[in-house]
Amino acid sequence: MKVPSIYGSSAALLLCSLAFLAACGGSSEEDGRMLVDGIGQKETLNKVGSYDIEITGARNEVQISAGNTVRNLLVTGLHNTIRVNKTATVLHIDLTGTGNTVYIPLGLQAKITKSGSNNDVIEVE
Numbered sequence: 388m389k390v391p392s393i394y395g396s397s398a399a400l401l402l403c404s405l406a407f408l409a410a411c412g413g414s415s416e417e418d419g420r421m422l423v424d425g426i427g428q429k430e431t432l433n434k435v436g437s438y439d440i441e442i443t444g445a446r447n448e449v450q451i452s453a454g455n456t457v458r459n460l461l462v463t464g465l466h467n468t469i470r471v472n473k474t475a476t477v478l479h480i481d482l483t484g485t486g487n488t489v490y491i492p493l494g495l496q497a498k499i500t501k502s503g504s505n506n507d508v509i510e511v512e
Contacts, residue, residue, distance in 0.1 A: 423449055442467050451475045462487045462506075471495065482506035 413428060420439040423430050426446060433452035440457055442449055445465040451457060453472040459479045462469060466486040471477055473492045480489055481500045491497065493510045501508075 423447055442469065451477070460489070462489065480508055482508070 413423070413425060413430070416422070416434075420441055421432050421434065423432075423440070423442045423444075424447075425444045428444070428447045428449075430447070431450040431452060432440060432455065434455060437456040437458050439459040439461070440449075440451070441461045441463075443464045445467070447464075447467045449467070449469045451460075451469065451471045453474045455472075455475045457471075457475070457477045459481065460469065460477050461481045461483075463484045464487070465484055467484075467488075469487075469489045471489065471491045475492075477491065477495065477497045479498045479500070480491075482489065482503065483501075484503045484506070486505045487503075488506070489508045490511050491508060493512050495510070497508075499508050
């Protein structure tokens with residue numbers, strides 16, 4: 388008598404779910420906050436006035452354009468990369484999850500909160 392495997396169907400469901408997330412990600416604006424979610428998204432954020440950013444998901448690459456003012460940058464999830472252009476301002480960076488990296492201009496003064504593991508804020512010229 389063959390016992391049905393629940394692991395095969397679970398693995399197939401997981402793969403379908405990941406493919407769905409990758410296809411449905413992107414950026415949007417909600418309540419004055421820019422949201423980037425999904426898997427492997429590449430987004431350039433450029434908005435007039437000060438605003439908040441929330442980045443979730445995995446392996447997303449986000450560029451914050453020159454001259455932007457970000458009040459709060461919240462990065463969760465896995466292995467997201469954020470690059471802040473030289474003349475952009477970020478007041479608070481909050482990193483959670485694992486392996487997230489934010490590259491900021493040398494000398495940028497931001498409050499930094501980190502939890503999770505292997506999250507970094509790196510200054511670049």
